[in-house]
Amino acid sequence: MLSCRVVLVRPRDPNNIGAAARAMKNFGFTDLAVVAPYAPVWTEAVSAVNATDVLTSARVCDTLAEAVADCTLVVGTADRTRVEWKQPLFTPVDLQRELSANSHRLALVFGSEKHGLTNDDLSFCHRVLSLPTAPDCPSMNLGQAVAVCCYELSRDEAGRSAAPVVTAAAGELETSLKLMLEVLQLSGFLLPGNEPVRTRKLRQSLLQAQLSSQEVSFLCGALRQIKSQLEKGTHET
Amino acid sequence: MLSCRVVLVRPRDPNNIGAAARAMKNFGFTDLAVVAPYAPVWTEAVSAVNATDVLTSARVCDTLAEAVADCTLVVGTADRTRVEWKQPLFTPVDLQRELSANSHRLALVFGSEKHGLTNDDLSFCHRVLSLPTAPDCPSMNLGQAVAVCCYELSRDEAGRSAAPVVTAAAGELETSLKLMLEVLQLSGFLLPGNEPVRTRKLRQSLLQAQLSSQEVSFLCGALRQIKSQLEKGTHET
Numbered sequence: 001m002l003s004c005r006v007v008l009v010r011p012r013d014p015n016n017i018g019a020a021a022r023a024m025k026n027f028g029f030t031d032l033a034v035v036a037p038y039a040p041v042w043t044e045a046v047s048a049v050n051a052t053d054v055l056t057s058a059r060v061c062d063t064l065a066e067a068v069a070d071c072t073l074v075v076g077t078a079d080r081t082r083v084e085w086k087q088p089l090f091t092p093v094d095l096q097r098e099l100s101a102n103s104h105r106l107a108l109v110f111g112s113e114k115h116g117l118t119n120d121d122l123s124f125c126h127r128v129l130s131l132p133t134a135p136d137c138p139s140m141n142l143g144q145a146v147a148v149c150c151y152e153l154s155r156d157e158a159g160r161s162a163a164p165v166v167t168a169a170a171g172e173l174e175t176s177l178k179l180m181l182e183v184l185q186l187s188g189f190l191l192p193g194n195e196p197v198r199t200r201k202l203r204q205s206l207l208q209a210q211l212s213s214q215e216v217s218f219l220c221g222a223l224r225q226i227k228s229q230l231e232k233g234t235h236e237t
Numbered sequence: 238m239l240s241c242r243v244v245l246v247r248p249r250d251p252n253n254i255g256a257a258a259r260a261m262k263n264f265g266f267t268d269l270a271v272v273a274p275y276a277p278v279w280t281e282a283v284s285a286v287n288a289t290d291v292l293t294s295a296r297v298c299d300t301l302a303e304a305v306a307d308c309t310l311v312v313g314t315a316d317r318t319r320v321e322w323k324q325p326l327f328t329p330v331d332l333q334r335e336l337s338a339n340s341h342r343l344a345l346v347f348g349s350e351k352h353g354l355t356n357d358d359l360s361f362c363h364r365v366l367s368l369p370t371a372p373d374c375p376s377m378n379l380g381q382a383v384a385v386c387c388y389e390l391s392r393d394e395a396g397r398s399a400a401p402v403v404t405a406a407a408g409e410l411e412t413s414l415k416l417m418l419e420v421l422q423l424s425g426f427l428l429p430g431n432e433p434v435r436t437r438k439l440r441q442s443l444l445q446a447q448l449s450s451q452e453v454s455f456l457c458g459a460l461r462q463i464k465s466q467l468e469k470g471t472h473e474t
């Protein structure tokens with residue numbers, strides 16, 4: 001069985017949360033995480049009479065980074081019209097191809113009903129999945145988008161790879177990103193004005209690169225050495 | 238484009254009617270017929286602020302027979318546990334096969350939220366489509382079931398992959414590798430003993446990462462900055 005976590009970021013409607021959980025259960029998925037829900041909304045969703053066990057056992061996280069830290073493939077969802085950023089778009093077919101080529105702990109991330117995922121949210125995603133909706137009505141209801149994605153993921157289990165995971169987890173990449181940012185700050189490449197954009201860009205490049213755990217620890221070793229050398233220079237000045 | 242009418246039989250919840258119409262529009266379908274809706278419910282659905290043109294132009298019929306009279310393939314939907322009747326079950330794959338083999342005016346028929354399609358309703362259907370839901374949670378929400386079916390019907394045209402990103406040429410990668418090696422030498426991470434192995438390792442990681450030209454020039458910018466900072470430190474010593 002495919003390991004897939006559904007992550008709802010800042011959901012605003014208890015009915016949609018319930019519908020998302022129901023759709024997961026319809027297609028055999030049980031791992032739900034919710035990021036920064038509005039407390040009264042979350043309470044209402046979980047205490048609804050038709051709340052599923054998926055919902056009552058969901059994990060509530062403060063940040064998206066926390067919700068996907070152990071996942072090796074983080075896929076954000078967005079309609080094509082909203083992705084301003086130059087991130088490669090995944091179709092459902094691309095996703096199936098990736099899942100049959102490599103073994104993954106997958107997270108599927110959905111934004112709030114009103115605004116979807118922000119550019120900052122998307123920077124935590126390896127890929128952006130766009131369902132092939134009509135140009136004149138691209139934006140789907142949250143519960144329905146979760147239903148379609150869960151359906152799509154459950155429709156072909158056979159061809160999946162059982163090879164062991166070698167891809168670094170999102171948490172390992174964040175560790176290397178943190179070191180990288182420190183080095184770039186020390187060297188003056190990161191300035192208050194460009195920091196948010198460059199941070200997102202770097203995170204994206206790291207995610208796209210699909211590095212192995214081994215490569216990430218090599219990278220961290222190199223970065224630590226550069227950092228200590230830069231700090232030495234700074235102290236000597 | 239496939240000709241497909243969605244038929245809702247005795248729907249009871251205005252939200253579900255609206256959600257069904259929205260999902261149709263998401264996947265490019267516009268032909269909606271409603272059979273014997275409860276009048277106040279129907280009025281509420283059509284007059285909702287977010288009512289789509291699909292909804293306002295829907296045809297209201299007294300009977301299912303009337304709603305599907307001009308269709309050549311009428312497909313009822315039901316979860317497997319509810320079909321007592323000895324009617325051959327269609328999977329989504331079977332439906333795709335039939336639609337690619339023969340030209341059809343298709344009707345997809347959905348029952349009421351509470352009871353689904355009756356045996357009498359099903360008798361008007363050429364086939365019964367059952368979505369592959371989990372045995373412990375087989376019954377889908379109406380709006381979500383319509384979304385999944387419309388998605389499935391539109392997916393053939395959707396299979397095309399998004400445009401590929403322009404991958405950096407090997408020469409660009411070598412330029413960035415050269416800079417990287419200079420930085421690592423300046424910081425003492427590369428030593429005569431480990432240099433050949435680490436250089437090969439870095440080159441491999443760069444190649445595997447399939448960076449875009451844009452990412453490579455960003456990388457080179459960062460490396461140049463680090464390098465100049467490291468050289469400054471060295472000269473000041």
